[in-house]
Amino acid sequence: MRTKQMLLAFLMLLVGSSLMFAGTVSGKVTYTGTPAHQKPIDMSKEPSCAKQHATPVTTETVVTGANNALDNVVVYVSAGAPDEGQVPTQAITYTQKGCQYIPHVLAMHVNQEFDIINDDQTSHNIHPLPKVNIEWNKSQPPGTPPIKEKYDKPEFIEVKCNIHPWMHGYFAVLKTSHYDVSKEAGDFKLPNLPPGKYTITAWHEKYGTQTADVTITGNETKDVNFTFKATPY
Amino acid sequence: MRMNPLATRFASADFSGRVLTMNSLKPMRWIPCSAILGLVVVAGFAVRTFAQDAPDVGPKPRIVLKPMESHIGNITGHAADAKSDYRRYCAGCHGDYGDANGENAVWLDPKPRDFTTAAFKCRSTLTGTLPTDEDLFNTIGRGLTNSNMPVWNTFTKQQRADLVAYIKIFSPRWEHEKAGTPITIPPEPPITIESISHGKALFTKLECWKCHGPHGEGDGPSASTLTDSKDNPIRPYNFALGGNDSRFKCGNTNQDIYKIFMTGVDGTPMPSFADVIQPNEAWDLVHFLRTLQVHRHGKENEVLMDAHGVIPPYVDKNLAPAADNKTSGGGQ
Numbered sequence: 001m002r003t004k005q006m007l008l009a010f011l012m013l014l015v016g017s018s019l020m021f022a023g024t025v026s027g028k029v030t031y032t033g034t035p036a037h038q039k040p041i042d043m044s045k046e047p048s049c050a051k052q053h054a055t056p057v058t059t060e061t062v063v064t065g066a067n068n069a070l071d072n073v074v075v076y077v078s079a080g081a082p083d084e085g086q087v088p089t090q091a092i093t094y095t096q097k098g099c100q101y102i103p104h105v106l107a108m109h110v111n112q113e114f115d116i117i118n119d120d121q122t123s124h125n126i127h128p129l130p131k132v133n134i135e136w137n138k139s140q141p142p143g144t145p146p147i148k149e150k151y152d153k154p155e156f157i158e159v160k161c162n163i164h165p166w167m168h169g170y171f172a173v174l175k176t177s178h179y180d181v182s183k184e185a186g187d188f189k190l191p192n193l194p195p196g197k198y199t200i201t202a203w204h205e206k207y208g209t210q211t212a213d214v215t216i217t218g219n220e221t222k223d224v225n226f227t228f229k230a231t232p233y
Numbered sequence: 234m235r236m237n238p239l240a241t242r243f244a245s246a247d248f249s250g251r252v253l254t255m256n257s258l259k260p261m262r263w264i265p266c267s268a269i270l271g272l273v274v275v276a277g278f279a280v281r282t283f284a285q286d287a288p289d290v291g292p293k294p295r296i297v298l299k300p301m302e303s304h305i306g307n308i309t310g311h312a313a314d315a316k317s318d319y320r321r322y323c324a325g326c327h328g329d330y331g332d333a334n335g336e337n338a339v340w341l342d343p344k345p346r347d348f349t350t351a352a353f354k355c356r357s358t359l360t361g362t363l364p365t366d367e368d369l370f371n372t373i374g375r376g377l378t379n380s381n382m383p384v385w386n387t388f389t390k391q392q393r394a395d396l397v398a399y400i401k402i403f404s405p406r407w408e409h410e411k412a413g414t415p416i417t418i419p420p421e422p423p424i425t426i427e428s429i430s431h432g433k434a435l436f437t438k439l440e441c442w443k444c445h446g447p448h449g450e451g452d453g454p455s456a457s458t459l460t461d462s463k464d465n466p467i468r469p470y471n472f473a474l475g476g477n478d479s480r481f482k483c484g485n486t487n488q489d490i491y492k493i494f495m496t497g498v499d500g501t502p503m504p505s506f507a508d509v510i511q512p513n514e515a516w517d518l519v520h521f522l523r524t525l526q527v528h529r530h531g532k533e534n535e536v537l538m539d540a541h542g543v544i545p546p547y548v549d550k551n552l553a554p555a556a557d558n559k560t561s562g563g564g565q
Contacts, residue, residue, distance in 0.1 A: 045454045123440035125504035129462055134406075135352050136361030137497050139504040141439055147508065162502030163443045165458035 023216030025200055026189040027224040029075065029182040030068040035230040036061060036206065041099075041166045048121040049099035049164070059166065060104045061206050062230065069186025070204065070228055072105045074156075074172045076179035077190060078211065079199035084175045087111045093146070094159075094169070096124045101159065101169030105205070107179045108171065110154055115146035123163065128171060130157045137162075156203060170205055202226040296329060301407060303366040303397035310366075310394030312402050318392055319399050326381065331403030341381050344465055351404035352462070352499040355483035360497040360505035362413025363406060369397045371484070378480040379470075416495055418488055419512045424520050424532050426540045432521025434547035435514060439506060441494075444469040449525030462500045469502075472525035479526055490519045 038058035043050035063071040087109050095102045097119040108114055116126050123141040133151045140147060151157070151173040161167035172179070180188035190200070193216050203209045207228040214222045303310035320329070326341060328334040331348035338345055346353065355372045356364035373393045376384035385393065401407040422428065436442060444459060446452040449472030461467045470481070482498070483489055495515060497505030510518065523533035524544070537544065 123438075123443075125502070127502065127504065134361050135350070135462060135499060137499065137502070137504040138360060139439060139506045139509055141509050144509050162459055162504070163440055163455050165455060 022191065022219060023193045023195065024189060024191045024221040025077075025193060025198070025214055025216070025224050026187070026221055027226070029070045029073040029186045029188065029202060029204075029226045029228070031064065031070045031207070031228045031230040032068070033230040034232045035064055035070075036232055038062060043099055043164075043166070046099055046122055046164060052098035057098070057100060060100075060168070062204075063104070065184040065186055067186075069182070069184065070207075070230075071182050071184060071186060072103075072204070073182040073186075073188070073226070073228075074105060074107050074174075074179060074203045075182065075188040075190065075226070076107070076172075076174050076201055076203075077176050077193070077198050078201035080197055081176035081178050082194055082196070083177055086177070088177050091115055093117055094171075095119055096126075096140075096161070096167070099124075099161075099164045099167055101167060103169075103181065105170045105172055105181050107181055108151075108173055109177050110173055110175055111150050111152055113148055113150045115148055116140065117146050118142055118144065124161045124167070125163055126159065127162055128157045128159045130155055133157065133173070156205075158205075172203065200224055202228075204228055207231075293329075297402065299402045299408070301398045301401035303370070303394050303401070305366050305370045305390070305394050305397070308390055308394045310391070310396070310398040312395070312398040315392070315395035315399035318388070318396060322385070323396070323400075327400075331400060337381075342465070343380050343461065343467060344463065345382070346500075347463070348400045348403035350462075350500070351406040354498045354500060356413070356496050356499065357415035357492055358413025358496060359416065359507055360499055363410055365412045365415060366394075366397050369400070370394060373397070375484060377482050379482065416492065416507065417512075418491055419516075421487055421519075422513065422516050424536050426536055426545065428517045428520045429524055429533065429537060430521075430545050430547045431514065432517040432519070433544050434549075435510070435518045436521055439509070444502065445472065449473055449522070459502045461502070467501055472522060473527050475526070476528040477530055479529055487516075487519050487523070490522055491515055494518065 038061065040056040040058050042056070043053070060072065065071055092106065092108055092112065092114045093116075094106045094114060095117045099120060099122070106114065118124055118140045121142050123139060125137060125139045126147060127137040129135060130151070132153045132155045136149075138147055151171065153173065154175050155171075155173050157171040157173065159167075159169040159171060172181075178190050178193065180190055182188045195216050195218060197213065197215050199211055199213055201209055201211045207230060210226050210228065212224050212226070214224055216222060298313060298316065301312040324335055326333075326335040326337045326345040327348060328338065328345075333345045333347035335345065351363060353364045353369065353372070354377070355375075356362070356368050358364055358368070370390075370393050372382075373385050373388070373396060376382050388396070442449075442453050443455045444451075444453045446456065446469075449470075451469045451471035453469065456469050459467050459469060472479075481489060481493065483493055493503070495505065495507045495510065497503055497507075506515075520533050521544075523529070523531055524537050526534075
């Protein structure tokens with residue numbers, strides 16, 4: 001009887017902490033100033049890719065949306081995350097399509113396995129350039145199976161294809177799964193945060209990082225907004 | 234007696250018995266001070282410009298000599314024994330701290346290897362793994378053609394083994410990781426025109442020509458954009474240069490060429506093809522690459538001469554006719 005009660009209490013605590021008091025941090029990432037002009041990419045040297053784009057795509061160093069929204073910003077819990085060390089098992093993919101990386105920034109947990117896929121009719125070489133993790137460089141011709149990889153240290157890693165020099169992307173290897181990458185409207189959402197104090201960091205490949213501290217006390221949604229100072233160069 | 238104004242001020246300050254005030258000091262303080270300051274700035278600028286290196290601030294950190302070892306055959310190398318050899322022969326380019334910041338490094342292209350990353354070009358192991366001691370030992374003895382790394386065949390084997398151990402002190406990877414497993418290279422099949430033809434098809438399909446050029450002359454469409462992992466411009470290998478003496482960076486045997494594309498050249502744009510080329514295909518590619526060395530006398534070029542210098546289009550016997558277009562049309 002007593003064991004049953006304790007089990008029930010434990011279960012309630014577990015459910016309670018994860019559902020009833022799950023806070024959310026959400027907000028928008030915007031910029032002030034003039035963002036860098038993105039140049040159209042000339043893919044004429046790779047016709048199989050060029051024909052996939054009706055209008056030439058541009059570089060993606062700074063991608064913006066309406067109302068000064070800033071895209072491709074990785075927003076994550078940099079301190080206080082309750083899940084550090086819990087490696088998610090779901091597969092995430094990084095696709096090369098039309099000689100572009102989709103997504104442009106792939107966020108992942110340390111040691112989480114991810115698949116690199118070549119959807120093009122041309123060979124790519126995937127050449128991430130880590131400083132902390134170990135560097136490798138692999139060829140992936142069309143029709144070959146996905147390359148499975150993982151990184152064991154947190155780092156923002158630039159990714160290049162040497163064959164198609166315009167291809168640039170990033171891996172954001174984080175110690176947590178509480179992350180989001182801002183989309184077209186610049187918005188992000190970090191749900192399922194139990195009560196506690198957190199540091200939220202926003203990282204942009206050109207404009208650097210910003211942090212904000214939040215305290216979640218219960219079942220609430222905290223608004224956190226980040227504004228980056230955009231420079232044209 | 235005439236005195237210049239500055240002298241007057243000196244005189245008044247020194248001999249008139251007046252108490253020195255800030256006001257009385259001002260002119261004589263500023264004139265020599267600004268002159269000295271100007272000299273210092275000019276001298277400092279000159280030093281910086283000509284030395285091409287910022288003067289070091291503060292004491293240099295000590296080099297931590299770890300008890301690293303290397304094993305090549307029955308020779309055991311010890312890091313401690315290579316200390317003076319490294320300082321005398323290697324540090325000038327690779328730097329005291331192995332970070333490729335030696336005083337000659339600024340003048341070199343390609344740049345010296347940075348031992349702190351522990352990424353090496355010539356390996357028998359897969360991309361991203363540490364090379365074997367033997368790989369490093371061979372690199373020192375062979376030198377790196379098309380770079381400033383000389384052939385260190387004046388060293389004894391023991392000296393080279395000691396140096397292999399020494400360069401391990403610069404990266405913590407050598408303490409936590411084991412060297413990769415060398416790839417297995419199957420015995421080389423006979424050189425035939427079919428093998429060369431298949432190799433050419435692979436060269437096209439795997440887009441080797443995008444950098445190395447359609448004739449292996451290092452002039453592919455992406456060649457001019459290439460940079461190494463430190464963002465320094467780098468050239469793809471030109472197979473056509475040189476005659477019988479033309480050398481590859483990581484060794485001149487057919488096995489060495491096989492290793493290059495299967496392991497990749499880490500730190501450069503050259504990727505690993507280990508996951509995408511079958512072992513028997515790899516030999517065909519080696520045979521074709523040899524024919525790109527147009528001025529070299531070798532078995533491959535003889536076979537090509539016997540076929541009147543024409544490489545026939547490759548026909549994959551395993552593929553259904555319907556899929557033929559797909560294989561022969563790739564790339565070029």
